[in-house]
Amino acid sequence: MTGRPAAVRHDITLRVNGAPHTISVEPRRLLSDALRHDCGLTGTHVGCEHGVCGACTVLVDGSPARSCLMLAVASEDVEITTVEGLAGADDSLSPVQQAFSDCHGLQCGFCTPGFLTTITAGLRDNPDPTREEAQEMIAGNLCRCTGYQNIVAAVLRAAELRDGRP
Amino acid sequence: MKPAPFAYHRPGTVAEAVRLLAADPDAKVLAGGQSLVPLLSMRLATPSALVDLGGIPGLDAVRVDADGVRVGALARHARVLADDDAAACQPLLRLALGHVAHPTIRNRGTTVGSVVHADPAAEMPVVLRLLGGSVDVEGPAGRRTIGAADLFVGPLETSLHHDEVATSAFFPALPSGGGVAFEEIARRHGDYAMAGVAVVVRREGEQVVDVRAGFVSISDTPVVVDLTDAVARGADPGDAALASLEPTADVHATADYRAHLVRVLTRRVVGAALDDAASRSLTR
Numbered sequence: 001m002t003g004r005p006a007a008v009r010h011d012i013t014l015r016v017n018g019a020p021h022t023i024s025v026e027p028r029r030l031l032s033d034a035l036r037h038d039c040g041l042t043g044t045h046v047g048c049e050h051g052v053c054g055a056c057t058v059l060v061d062g063s064p065a066r067s068c069l070m071l072a073v074a075s076e077d078v079e080i081t082t083v084e085g086l087a088g089a090d091d092s093l094s095p096v097q098q099a100f101s102d103c104h105g106l107q108c109g110f111c112t113p114g115f116l117t118t119i120t121a122g123l124r125d126n127p128d129p130t131r132e133e134a135q136e137m138i139a140g141n142l143c144r145c146t147g148y149q150n151i152v153a154a155v156l157r158a159a160e161l162r163d164g165r166p
Numbered sequence: 167m168k169p170a171p172f173a174y175h176r177p178g179t180v181a182e183a184v185r186l187l188a189a190d191p192d193a194k195v196l197a198g199g200q201s202l203v204p205l206l207s208m209r210l211a212t213p214s215a216l217v218d219l220g221g222i223p224g225l226d227a228v229r230v231d232a233d234g235v236r237v238g239a240l241a242r243h244a245r246v247l248a249d250d251d252a253a254a255c256q257p258l259l260r261l262a263l264g265h266v267a268h269p270t271i272r273n274r275g276t277t278v279g280s281v282v283h284a285d286p287a288a289e290m291p292v293v294l295r296l297l298g299g300s301v302d303v304e305g306p307a308g309r310r311t312i313g314a315a316d317l318f319v320g321p322l323e324t325s326l327h328h329d330e331v332a333t334s335a336f337f338p339a340l341p342s343g344g345g346v347a348f349e350e351i352a353r354r355h356g357d358y359a360m361a362g363v364a365v366v367v368r369r370e371g372e373q374v375v376d377v378r379a380g381f382v383s384i385s386d387t388p389v390v391v392d393l394t395d396a397v398a399r400g401a402d403p404g405d406a407a408l409a410s411l412e413p414t415a416d417v418h419a420t421a422d423y424r425a426h427l428v429r430v431l432t433r434r435v436v437g438a439a440l441d442d443a444a445s446r447s448l449t450r
């Protein structure tokens with residue numbers, strides 16, 4: 001052992017939802033905790049903290065990533081989007097958010113931020129998924145409440161809304 | 167569950183990363199973090215410092231030529247999976263990568279990181295071993311190439327020295343007459359497999375001249391069994407494979423159940439690989 005380093009802090013700037021957040025963190029600060037505690041963006045939820053549940057999923061340069069498996073100090077070079085960044089500028093719900101509301105895609109809502117970010121990116125890559133593809137899209141996220149059926153319905157509904165279909 | 171304190175370095179070159187590692191025996195490399203960060207959070211790993219490869223330019227390349235696919239240390243699973251040239255050169259890469267975790271994990275985790283993490287339940291160490299690939303590493307003494315047969319020492323243990331950085335992994339191309347197949351059984355799609363089988367075969371005309379199978383989650387290190395003679399004799403490939411394997415037990419599956427999975431999967435995957443070779447030679 002070369003001795004535990006004193007808790008050196010790093011001054012870093014995270015770019016979250018288009019805005020810079022300059023914060024001071026220890027290297028061990030997980031990105032999920034930095035978003036919640038240092039940036040005050042508590043929409044990102046923390047469940048398992050080891051990559052399994054998906055509640056903490058954010059978009060990193062547009063692609064879903066577990067924020068509990070990233071270090072804040074290592075996240076200065078990327079563009080981060082949290083659930084707070086999904087709504088329109090006028091606070092209007094995004095198609096995925098509207099579809100979750102329409103289809104009752106949530107109950108307690110704990111898992112929802114991770115689903116919303118994952119599905120937002122998923123529909124960008126595959127705008128017209130089949131039911132099977134919709135199930136595949138959400139297979140990495142856990143929900144203890146809904147039984148997933150309404151979430152799958154919300155994926156399909158969001159695809160319609162994005163497309164301007166009634 | 168929060169990591170213990172550590173220092174953080176973000177070198178701009180591999181040489182600088184090696185220097186930092188050599189100066190601190192408790193420092194560890196950080197690549198995609200998809201295995202290391204959970205270990206930190208659970209405090210199963212408590213390094214004094216992390217040396218993040220993320221700031222080193224050029225390490226994320228995937229290069230394909232007639233000999234095979236060279237995957238740089240920072241190439242994410244998702245990037246390798248999406249590479250059509252890589253899939254055409256060595257189709258086993260795409261087949262196996264589709265079973266590595268979920269897409270969200272694949273967006274960050276690196277293929278080289280997965281190889282050198284050497285988890286007995288991981289797909290890519292077995293693929294590298296089965297294909298006879300290698301890993302290029304850089305350390306204080308310079309560069310060297312470690313063949314897959316010499317790389318895997320034990321569970322989560324490789325022959326890399328503490329102060330060596332793996333800069334790329336090389337997966338040889340599928341030769342003409344070749345075929346591949348991969349299948350695994352996991353409790354849920356995206357989970358680590360309870361058992362997985364990768365097979366490569368090669369035909370010369372109507373004759374099958376090579377059949378080899380690699381096994382995921384069956385033993386402490388990736389193991390390859392040569393089934394060429396068994397297949398030539400018309401013996402059951404599953405039984406033949408089991409004769410050389412001793413499946414281990416853990417909380418996910420008993421040894422007997424794993425043996426059953428090996429028997430069923432090997433039979434199935436050898437058949438699929440032979441079909442694959444036949445259909446490739448038709449379309450060639």
Ligand SMILES: Cc1cc2nc3c(=O)[nH]c(=O)nc-3n(C[C@H](O)[C@H](O)[C@H](O)COP(=O)(O)OP(=O)(O)OC[C@H]3O[C@@H](n4cnc5c(N)ncnc54)[C@H](O)[C@@H]3O)c2cc1C
Nearest residue numbers: 051195197198199200201202267275276279280288289332
């Ligand atoms: C929920 C979940 C499910 C998963 N399921 C699977 C699965 O089904 N199959 C599977 O194979 N994997 C799975 N993984 C692991 C994933 O594939 C990781 O990406 C991979 O194992 C490690 O790659 P990494 O880049 O994230 O490495 P890191 O986590 O950064 O590092 C892992 C280890 O390798 C070392 N290391 C990494 N890169 C180098 C290098 N270039 N040189 C020297 N040392 C290095 C590190 O020091 C560390 O010890 C899963 C992960 C999670 C969180």
Ligand code: FES
Nearest residue numbers: 047048049054068
């Ligand atoms: S909190 Fe990150 S995946 Fe569960």
Ligand code: FES
Nearest residue numbers: 107109143144145
């Ligand atoms: S709505 Fe409660 S966990 Fe999904």
